[in-house]
Amino acid sequence: MLTLRKSEERGFANHGWLKSYHTFSFANYYDPAHIAFRSLRVINEDFIQQGMGFGTHSHKDMEIITYVLEGALEHKDSMGNSSVIYPGEVQRLSAGKGITHSEYNHSQTELAHILQIWILPDRNGIEPSYEQKTFTTEEKQDQLRLVVSKDGRDNSVTAQQDLNIYATVLSPNSKIAYTVPENRYGWLHIARGKVSINDLLLSAGDAVAVETPQTLNIVAEAEAEVLIFDLA
Structure with a gap:
């Protein structure tokens, strides 16, 4: 849901x-x-x-x-x-x-x-x-780039909390998937552009909360930038 x-x-x-x-x-x-x-x-x-x-x-x-x-x-x-x-x-x-x-x-x-x-x-x-x-656009282009984490892995910025923040810049019609695992929670914020997430259309400033394990299929309806928060 x-x-x-x-x-x-x-x-x-x-x-x-x-x-x-x-x-x-x-x-x-x-x-x-x-x-x-x-x-x-x-x-x-x-x-x-x-x-x-x-x-x-x-x-x-x-x-x-x-x-x-x-x-x-x-x-x-x-x-x-x-x-x-x-x-x-x-x-x-x-x-x-x-x-x-x-x-x-x-x-x-x-x-x-x-x-x-x-x-x-x-x-x-x-x-x-x-x-x-x-974090260059190339690092984020049509893929998830870890930008903040608890342990600073993959050269991400560190934070004093059990979380991961991913950023992606999506080309029109590009597709990526993100899976919210067991015992984790997701928040997706659309920073720019338009995307559909599991067929739900979202525009800049919109967000969705995810409180159950599931895979999110993200499709760019136009050029877009999205932040994904993986939270304890």
Whole structure:
């Protein structure tokens, strides 16, 4: 069984410089039916105006993953990290016992389009840490590329939780399959384009939850980018 989460049913906030769609309850958006899914706590789709962003703010006991779809995001934190994140790069920030950071659209001319993902860690109070890696389109083209995992295998970014996050970029009419095994749970988020999953048509911003073991047959109805969360 697939449980559909439609894009237009998500929470929405318009701050002028930021337009943000919330898959799960976040800030002023609260939906008791969509607090989290397993350890997946936040998927925010953010559109950040040129040169604008989030000033210095704090986090604690959260795994924060940034996935850039368009443009570039500039990051600075209290650990001394300073970087720019481009499409194809994945950044992981383990807030642990506490950090501060800021995030800004790096460009003065282009919109930044990102997914901000929060994962509940498997333990609190750890030392904060940071990691950023590049995954080329070729690595993701019409196949699943592991981009985040608990153990960092296959050169993926590590996270303090029992999960695997896969990314794929699909050519029109291409097909891939993903099997949710016993005692695991799946969440599929359509970042761009259109796909059908077991004949269920999904567009950008849509998602499905999978709570029973099954094989998902994913067919690209147009060029698409999909994130798959394999969760304990």
